[in-house]
Amino acid sequence: MTKPAEILVVDDEMGIREGCKRALSRLGYAVDLAEDGAVGFRKVQEKQYDLILMDLMMPGIGGLDLIKKVHDIDPEIIIVVITGYATIETAVEATKRGAYDYLPKPFAPETLAVLVKRGLEKRELRLEAQRLHHERDQRLLELAGEKSRLRTIIGCMADGVLVTNLERQLVLWNAAAVKMLRLSGTDEPGRPLSHYVKAPSINEALQNVLSSKDAGLAMISQEIRLEDPELVLMAQMAPVRDEAGTLLGAVTVLRDITKLKEIEKIKSQFVSMVAHELRSPLAAIEGWLDVVLSGAAGDDERKKEAWLERAKERAHSLLALVNDLLEISKIEAGKVALKMESVQVADIIRKLVDFLKPEADRKALSFTIQMPEALPTVQADVQDMEKLFTNLISNAIKYNVDKGSVTIEATVDAQYVGFHVRDTGIGMAPEHLPRIFDDFFRIEDKRTSKISGTGLGLTIAKKIVDSHFGHLEVKSRPDQGSTFSVYLPYQKRTK
Amino acid sequence: MTVTAKILLVDDDPDFLDMHKAILANHGYEVITATSGGEGMERVRTDMPDAIILDLMMEKHDAGFSFSRQIKMDPLFKRIPILMVTSVAEATGYRFSLQEDGYWMKTDDFLDKPVKPEVLLERVERMLKKSREAP
Numbered sequence: 121m122t123k124p125a126e127i128l129v130v131d132d133e134m135g136i137r138e139g140c141k142r143a144l145s146r147l148g149y150a151v152d153l154a155e156d157g158a159v160g161f162r163k164v165q166e167k168q169y170d171l172i173l174m175d176l177m178m179p180g181i182g183g184l185d186l187i188k189k190v191h192d193i194d195p196e197i198i199i200v201v202i203t204g205y206a207t208i209e210t211a212v213e214a215t216k217r218g219a220y221d222y223l224p225k226p227f228a229p230e231t232l233a234v235l236v237k238r239g240l241e242k243r244e245l246r247l248e249a250q251r252l253h254h255e256r257d258q259r260l261l262e263l264a265g266e267k268s269r270l271r272t273i274i275g276c277m278a279d280g281v282l283v284t285n286l287e288r289q290l291v292l293w294n295a296a297a298v299k300m301l302r303l304s305g306t307d308e309p310g311r312p313l314s315h316y317v318k319a320p321s322i323n324e325a326l327q328n329v330l331s332s333k334d335a336g337l338a339m340i341s342q343e344i345r346l347e348d349p350e351l352v353l354m355a356q357m358a359p360v361r362d363e364a365g366t367l368l369g370a371v372t373v374l375r376d377i378t379k380l381k382e383i384e385k386i387k388s389q390f391v392s393m394v395a396h397e398l399r400s401p402l403a404a405i406e407g408w409l410d411v412v413l414s415g416a417a418g419d420d421e422r423k424k425e426a427w428l429e430r431a432k433e434r435a436h437s438l439l440a441l442v443n444d445l446l447e448i449s450k451i452e453a454g455k456v457a458l459k460m461e462s463v464q465v466a467d468i469i470r471k472l473v474d475f476l477k478p479e480a481d482r483k484a485l486s487f488t489i490q491m492p493e494a495l496p497t498v499q500a501d502v503q504d505m506e507k508l509f510t511n512l513i514s515n516a517i518k519y520n521v522d523k524g525s526v527t528i529e530a531t532v533d534a535q536y537v538g539f540h541v542r543d544t545g546i547g548m549a550p551e552h553l554p555r556i557f558d559d560f561f562r563i564e565d566k567r568t569s570k571i572s573g574t575g576l577g578l579t580i581a582k583k584i585v586d587s588h589f590g591h592l593e594v595k596s597r598p599d600q601g602s603t604f605s606v607y608l609p610y611q612k613r614t615k
Numbered sequence: 616m617t618v619t620a621k622i623l624l625v626d627d628d629p630d631f632l633d634m635h636k637a638i639l640a641n642h643g644y645e646v647i648t649a650t651s652g653g654e655g656m657e658r659v660r661t662d663m664p665d666a667i668i669l670d671l672m673m674e675k676h677d678a679g680f681s682f683s684r685q686i687k688m689d690p691l692f693k694r695i696p697i698l699m700v701t702s703v704a705e706a707t708g709y710r711f712s713l714q715e716d717g718y719w720m721k722t723d724d725f726l727d728k729p730v731k732p733e734v735l736l737e738r739v740e741r742m743l744k745k746s747r748e749a750p
Contacts, residue, residue, distance in 0.1 A: 399728075400628065400728075403631075403728040403729040404628060404630040404631060404634070404729070406729045407630070407631060407634045407728070407729035407730070408630065408634060410729065410731055410732055411634055411637060411638060411732055414731075414732045414733065416638045416641065416642075416732030416733065416736065417634075417637035417638040417640070417641040417732065418637070418641040423637070427634075427637070430630055430633070430634075434630060564627070
């Protein structure tokens with residue numbers, strides 16, 4: 121024992137007190153003394169004792185009362201009663217009240233030593249038992265806590281979780297699983313899985329996991345398509361085993377990959393579309409070069425030159441296409457950190473009109489610009505604005521009729537500055553309008569077949585406007601021209 | 616050189632139209648052109664070509680199929696051989712073959728764009744020869 125046992129002697133007879141102290145101190149115990157019950161009780165309140173020797177007959181608080189008071193503080197304190205009336209009755213009474221043993225007066229120091237030693241051993245055992253009790257209670261508490269913690273954790277998961285036992289009965293699940301699989305009847309657990317799950321593919325896959333006999337870690341991943349609700353789930357199923365490797369059941373984690381699948385599909389569609397768009401001009405270029413090189417269509421030098429010119433044109437349009445694609449991928453990857461600054465878009469538009477004028481002159485188009493002075497500035501990227509309005513104005517030129525006109529107007533409302541590019545061109549049929557911002561969409565008819573374009577110009581325009589938190593609108597009717605309106609948000613000047 | 620024949624080119628890409636026309640004209644064929652299925656049908660009715668070279672991808676993506684089906688269903692035109700030229704094949708991962716797709720494609724031969732001039736000439740010649748020998 122590292123620390124000496126603490127012993128308190130409570131007796132109104134000084135001789136007994138001192139005698140006990142002498143005898144016990146010699147044996148290495150720490151001994152305190154109290155001359156009556158009140159003092160003794162105070163000491164017990166102040167300090168933890170292992171054993172108390174007390175006289176039954178004392179003035180003030182009597183021994184029997186003291187036993188109860190002490191045990192209220194610490195029930196494991198060993199109390200040995202010292203009594204001058206060594207009768208069976210007193211002893212029985214004292215032990216009934218919780219005393220460990222009694223010692224009749226007078227007593228020999230050896231008897232005292234033996235009794236104290238036995239009492240202290242008893243105290244050790246009692247404390248040990250108490251500790252074990254406490255530990256068990258703690259474990260039970262932890263287990264209960266673990267269970268509720270587990271429920272809380274899986275309840276918070278966005279992935280669906282199902283746990284089944286060997287009888288393929290559902291024993292644990294979470295809200296996400298209920299929602300994904302539209303589980304019904306979950307108010308009563310422990311029914312076969314098929315009672316709750318309507319999709320047979322999940323039942324089937326689960327059977328596979330549970331039927332695997334090997335002790336190895338068998339994990340099954342599989343995609344599950346649900347029709348109602350329309351979801352694609354990635355289900356991962358693993359057997360649950362105890363420490364000895366005995367199969368207890370299966371846990372199934374369901375992840376909603378519907379969005380991922382959609383993105384994957386759009387991506388692969390885009391790739392195949394791009395491949396086709398790149399292939400057509402390349403095939404034409406190769407075809408023309410073949411014709412010139414093989415001489416299969418004759419050796420007229422002037423014709424050959426014209427054919428090479430055709431190849432060059434296609435190469436040029438291919439380059440424009442690749443540039444547009446790079447542009448889109450830059451916008452989409454968010455690589456272009458937009459350099460937002462206060463921009464007077466009207467100034468940009470005026471500059472662009474000057475720049476595009478020669479192209480318009482070839483068709484003898486007239487330009488009308490009606491933009492009020494002192495338009496509010498917008499937060500925008502200058503290069504993006506140039507690209508946006510180049511696309512819109514050059515469309516207004518390309519799809520215009522000879523001697524037509526292009527009108528650019530600006531309007532201001534509470535939140536947006538609007539820029540409207542109106543042409544008097546061939547216009548678009550209503551059925552085409554919903555698709556004009558799609559990648560590579562071009563209206564194919566006699567009048568557009570001679571107009572070159574990548575089919576990406578409006579896609580880029582839309583993406584730029586979106587990245588500036590604005591919106592792009594179009595009004596058009598066949599043969600009546602089109603109006604593209606860009607609305608960009610502006611910050612009102614604080615006065 | 617074989618007896619001269621009248622060939623209809625149907626393609627919405629003016630480059631291929633002009634390119635194939637130049638090659639075939641240089642080898643003595645009479646060439647007529649159309650840029651759409653509808654226009655092609657028109658030319659078939661009015662000019663009765665000896666063979667048709669058809670691009671698969673016109674206006675709508677199935678235009679080539681429906682055009683060839685229309686020809687092959689018509690008792691008057693079904694003997695006109697059709698050479699299907701396409702740039703879909705590798706780009707989309709589809710590959711057409713007469714053995715697998717001939718039944719519903721109802722054309723007589725397939726080529727991928729771009730077509731080598733000598734291959735184009737050889738196929739056209741073979742096609743014409745076959746159709747002349749047919750009972």
